[in-house]
Amino acid sequence: MAWPTSRGAPGAPPARPSLERTVLPDLRTRPVTELPGVGPKVAAALGELGVGSLADLVSHYPARHEDLSNVKTIAELRVGEKATVVGRVVGLRGVGRPVRGRAPGLSVQLYDGTGYIPAVVWGRGWLANQLVPDTRVLVSGEVQRRYGIQLAARSVEIVDDPETDGDNAHAGRFVPVYPSNSGINARRLRTLIHRALDEVGRLLDPLPAEVVARQGLPSLHDAVHEVHFPTSRGHLNRAMRRLIFHELFVLQTGLAARKARVEASETGRSHRGDGGLLNPYVKGLPFGLTGAQERVIEETLADLRSERPMRRLVQGDVGSGKTVVAVAALLSVVEAGGQGALMAPTEVLAEQHYLSISGALAELPVNVVLLTGSQTAAERREALEAVKGGEAHVVVGTHALIQKGVEFRDLALVVVDEQHRFGVGQRTVFKEKGVTPDTLVMTATPIPRTLSLTLYGDLEVSVIDELPPGRQPVETEMVAASEREGAYEAVREELAAGRQAYVICPLVEESEALEDVRAAEELHEELSGEVYPDRRVGLLHGRMAAQEKREVMGAFRAGEIEVLVATTVVEVGVDVPNASAIVIEGAERFGLSQLHQLRGRVCRGLHPPKCFLVADPKTEDSRERLEALCEHQDGFKLSEVDLAIRGEGTLFGARQSGIPDLKVAKLLRDIEVLVEARREAFDLVAGDPRLRSPAHRPLRREVRELLGADVEWLFRE
Secondary structure, eight states, rough: OOOOSSSSSSSOOOOOSSSSOOOOHHHSBBBBGSTOOOHHHHHHHHHHHOOBBHHEEEEEEEEEEEEEEGGGOGGOOTTTTTEEEEEEEEEEESSOOTTTBBEEEEEEEEEEOOOOEEEEEEEEEGGTTTTOOTTTEEEEEEEEEESSSSEEEEEEEEEHHHHHSSSOOSSEEEEEEEBBBBBBHHHHHHHHHHHHHHHHHHEEOOOOOOHHHHHHHHHHHHHHHHHHSOOOOHHHHHHHHHHHHHHHHHHHHHHHHHHHHHHHHHHOOOOOOSSHHHHHHHSSSSSOHHHHHHHHHHHHHHHHSSSSSOEHHHHHHHHHHHHHHHHHHHHHHHHTOOOOEOOSSSHHHHHHHHHHHHHTTTTTTTTEEETTSSSHHHHHHHHHHHHHHHHOEEEEEEEGGGGOOOOOOOOOEEEEEOOOOOOOOHHHHHHHHHOOOOEEEEESSSHHHHHHHTTTSSEEEEOOOOOOTOOOOOOEEEOOOOGGGHHHHHHHHHHHOOEEEEEEEOOOOGGGGHHHHHHHHHHHHHIIIIIISSSSSSEEEETOOOHHHHHHHHHHHTTTEEEEOOOGSSSOOOOOOOOOEEEETTGSSHHHHHHHHHHHHGSOOOOSSSEEEEOOOHHHHHHHHHHEEEEEEEOHHHHHHHHHHHHHHGGGGHHHHHHHHSSSOOOOTTTHHHHHHHHHHHHHHHHOOOSSSSHHHHHHHHHHHHHHGGGGGGGGG
16 A cells, blocks of 8 residues: 555645755754643643653654544443443543542543443543533443443543544544643644644655665654554554664664774774684583584684774673683683783672683683782782783783773783673773773673663674573572571571572662671571571671682682572672572562572582572562563573563663663564664664765764764764
8 A cells, every 4th residue: 555645634634735844853942832822831731741842742652542443332342341432421420539649530421322331530530620521532441340330441532523523633543642641631632743743844854765765664754644643554553663663773873873983993903813722721621612602702703803893792691601702712812912801890700700710721821810909919019010011811800900000011802791881981991001902791681682782782792592501490489588487498408418508688779788788797697596506607798808708708619608698799600519599588679680690699500409589579560570580591581571571761761871762662572673773774884984974964963862972973073
């Protein structure tokens, strides 16, 4: 079916002809008060919806559309079904009483010519002023049997009567339903949006014509009009795909341009190792590499051999073998005469990496040095001299590695482990040291592919999507706090068999770090004094001195401590194969990803591991997270569940990522569109890195509008 060329609501006058083409960013400077009928009161109500300009109003897209061709008559309604009816208000009364601040309900008596039914609405008392007798309304909800048949209304929309008013923005087969509030109802929004579309004239399409044609998309102008006032379901679907593609394409273009700029501004060099260290290391491993490890190592080595600086993210689930990939990359640059550094987020993890890497390379002529902020002056001086003189081939540490006074002879590769994104700040520090090292970022927090293409759109992404053979699933059980003794009894059985266990303290806010310590100390006292008086119970928390932490972890690794009470300092990387059980107190306070990381501490041994989630979830979301952890072992699957529960907006709330919230695209749902948009965007930027072509200037403005200060450099000569 051909795309219609005239726009507007069915039967409405077409938008006024205009030779002038309006760019959406220009509409940001035009306040909604330009529209007739928008005074201070309406403007304030629109402001609460995030609408302040004509651009905001035009892109205030419907939450859904009601198809008036599929409405049911009241006579056709059946108990238990969800349905939409259109009828006239013939009566209105209040029901119920205010509960916890919630307004009482309304019972709206409807008549449609076939029968009567009350529609019950809760929490929207302001509708009482609008639902006057004879008002024509569209009501959607569930048909219930309560004191007779009633419709539990999910939405109530006032619509015009085509028999008396003629077809306009509120009539026709599809009615847009907008997010609204007590200050402005959906009907008024429809009127204003219809008026705004007429006011702005023809919308200029910033996407290159060849991209639009290749993707088989309608123009932006047609898509915006059709999404607001659809003429058919097919046209609506095509319009939505266009808006989704548009949003993702503009975002990916910005990420591609940012990546191109970094690559152009940083001069790299090729690191070609001869295999003299890497091959013996791989042959000496007590296990064979998985296919995924081999693939990711090859991708990493290819980057190192390239003249361009490597900027690669390696994702892998708990226990997938990311450290082996990191060591392979470090050995390759050492073979080529350079130095490598591994940055960890905590001293506990830095120490763990130092011990495991130096142990694995003990038979090779590779000097591994530890550098942390808590070393003694003598230890630090010795480490700094080895780093500066080049005697240190691999340096392991915390952010102490990039502090003043740390000088490398020839830093070729930086591996950043967990929690840190190797950002502009760190790259600047290394540039000031006279080097632009290759960068490998590792994360054990699985991210759905859709998010990695977006959050890390300026990095190459490798995924270790295969666990080593023999890795055992963790039997995970949710236990009510009142029944926690059962979990501790199961741990007692593990201890009796000669194994060890973790007990994790409930999470508290970071601002209450002292309470975190207090909670750990109290739990340690309870377990050592009452639950396991005959066992060696240790304590580990973030406020302990570094030397004290090292001693505790050393004792736990050696088996001298049987039960380790800890805060989330053990979340990442701590590896004690004999630990076969973990109890997580207050599990409902942790995020799903964090719980999965904690559970991963017990999946590395020979014995069937167990995880007990002691929790009393208060919300449905919290219960869903815990049930998902009990059901799934795959971190990537869990990350998708987490994304679905929390919603995507929460993931973009931290603006340091430079990624805006998405208005129409849903990353889990729109993965295929995202992949296409990314491919088209990166191809375009490859030919025009700064979007200087006259044909690309409107797109450049859209990128600036979306990403703001993050791409201001695009507009500098």
